[in-house]
Amino acid sequence: MKVTEHIKNANGKTLFSFEILPPLKGQNIQSIFDGIDPLMEFNPPFIDVTYHREEYEYKELPNGLLQKKIVKKRPGTVGICAAIQNKYQVDAIPHILCGGFTKEDTENFLIDLDFLGIDNVVALRGDAVKSEIYFKPEKEGHRYASELVEQIANLNKSVYLDEDLKNTTATDFCIGVAGYPEKHMEAPSMDSDIHFLKQKIKNGADYIITQMFFDNQKFFDFVSKCRAEGITVPIIPGLKPIATKKQLNLIPHRFKVDLPDCLIMEVVKAKDDEGVKQIGIEWSIEQSKQLIAAGTPVLHYYSMGKAENIKRIASAVF
Structure with missing residues (x-):
């Protein structure tokens, strides 16, 4: 079922959802289930699964030159989504990135999901790889998330990259995008x-779906501007x-998100x-609680596979 349909069917009730990371390469899916099982009592209609693009590592060769090697540290987004839907009978939502994908890669990925x-x-869009300062798209890929959205929307209209295909079938994806209550760091x-x-x-x-924030007024102002x-x-x-x-230093540095002074001082003490x-x-x-009182359709928690904190929060508000 589409996210928009879940919201409509809730008839004004605030829904609970969360986001997980694929396990590191070499680990099995049980670690994913261990992070999901404690949260199922709150009836999430959907669970997001992040996608992590390849990273570059360099190895020095005997001749002194550097060899560039592509490393995928967290593979398995598609398989995890399939496993979640099969085991829990809830909608799994994969993230799709511009970075690391050509347009053809994206189309094939979407066909598999369909x-x-x-x-x-x-x-x-995705972030720049650690070895680069700024985001660089693939040669045959998308530079902006808006272009990626357009490709997915075209596939929903049965418009494929190969114009010579006959009798094509339209997909029917519900498309989510990111919003930034404190603006994107590059904006x-x-x-x-x-x-x-x-x-x-x-x-x-x-x-x-918005990036994390710690001051609800910034979210309310963002919604009003939208x-x-x-x-x-x-x-x-x-x-x-x-x-x-x-995280007092990590969150503002990595995500360009402000922390309220009173929260900072509590943590410092x-x-x-x-x-x-x-x-x-x-x-x-x-x-x-404040967001629910304001009629927010869904509360989406970035659990990153760790359920304890999220369970304690959800137990108090749902």
Whole structure:
């Protein structure tokens, strides 16, 4: 079932969903199930599965030259989605990236998903690989998420890359895209960021999931700006509880997300990471309650495969 249909069928009730990481290469899928099982009591209608593009590593050869090697550290997104739908009978939503894919790769990926009965995808540009400062698209790939959305929407209209194909079948994907309540780190302004988000909706996106935030007012302001620009699709907030002191520096640096001063000081005063974890849970509970009271359609938690914190939050609000 499509995400938009889940929201419509909920009749105003706020739904619970979460996002997981594929396991590291060499690990089995049981680690995924261990992170999902404790959260199934909250009846998630869908579970997101991230996709991690290849990374580059360099090996020095005997002649002194460097050999570039492509390494995929977290493979298995498609297989995990199929396993989740088979085991739990809930919709699994794979992320699709511009980075690391040609247009033909993307089309073949979407065909496989369609064959598996997967109804939803999240279209993302993706980040630059660690060895590069700025994002670089594949030679025959997409530079922007809006272009990726357009390709998926075209496939929904039975428009394939090969124009000579006959009797083609249309797919029927519900397309999610990312939104940034504090703007994307590369966007020069919030207005420009909303402009490009609007382009993704125009190209065929059906709903928005936001990056994490810790100040609900920033989310409410973001929603208001989207609505003022004519964006009417559902906007789903993404939430992540702080769990370690290290994240006070990591989150603002990596995601360009601000942390409220009062949250920072609470974490700074905590004796250990167990105390930080409790602070993060309590903060996220209050965020969640306020978002539910505001009529938010879904609360989407970035669990990253660790269920304990999310279960404690969900137990308090759902």
